[in-house]
Amino acid sequence: MGLNDSIGAAVQKIGATVSLDDSLRDAIRRLAEASGATGLVVMGDGGRVVGIITARDLMRGIANQADLDGTRVSQYMSACELLGQRATKSPCAQVDQNESVAMTLAVMDQAGVDNLLVSGEGGEAIGTVSAKELLKLAIA
Numbered sequence: 001m002g003l004n005d006s007i008g009a010a011v012q013k014i015g016a017t018v019s020l021d022d023s024l025r026d027a028i029r030r031l032a033e034a035s036g037a038t039g040l041v042v043m044g045d046g047g048r049v050v051g052i053i054t055a056r057d058l059m060r061g062i063a064n065q066a067d068l069d070g071t072r073v074s075q076y077m078s079a080c081e082l083l084g085q086r087a088t089k090s091p092c093a094q095v096d097q098n099e100s101v102a103m104t105l106a107v108m109d110q111a112g113v114d115n116l117l118v119s120g121e122g123g124e125a126i127g128t129v130s131a132k133e134l135l136k137l138a139i140a
Contacts, residue, residue, distance in 0.1 A: 003102040010133035011118045017041045024061045025068040039115045042077045049125035053077040101137045
């Protein structure tokens with residue numbers, strides 16, 4: 001493995017999710033229960049991926065003294081427009097599962113994020129990837 005290899009091995013398949021209407025407390029609880037996860041995929045109507053909420057987003061809610069039970073995930077998540085095989089920042093960033101480690105780290109750096117949504121065949125979101133997992137691949 002190395003910088004020119006695909007990010008596929010680092011992708012964490014969609015597991016723990018929250019909905020737009022879940023509270024920040026619900027999201028914190030699910031993130032705490034999700035082994036190794038650094039963020040949660042946010043699901044909209046019909047099971048469609050609409051964004052991501054990370055530990056950093058949840059910390060921002062706490063720092064802003066948001067009501068953990070009354071504040072919805074939708075107020076702190078990064079909404080995503082899934083555009084397929086090209087990286088996008090609208091406002092969350094997404095990359096294709098076949099993208100290289102180096103390019104994905106560059107997208108993260110440019111977007112100022114530590115987690116990205118990853119798309120698979122047909123542009124559908126299949127999971128997330130973290131900077132930590134990519135750095136492991138970079139030195140493998």
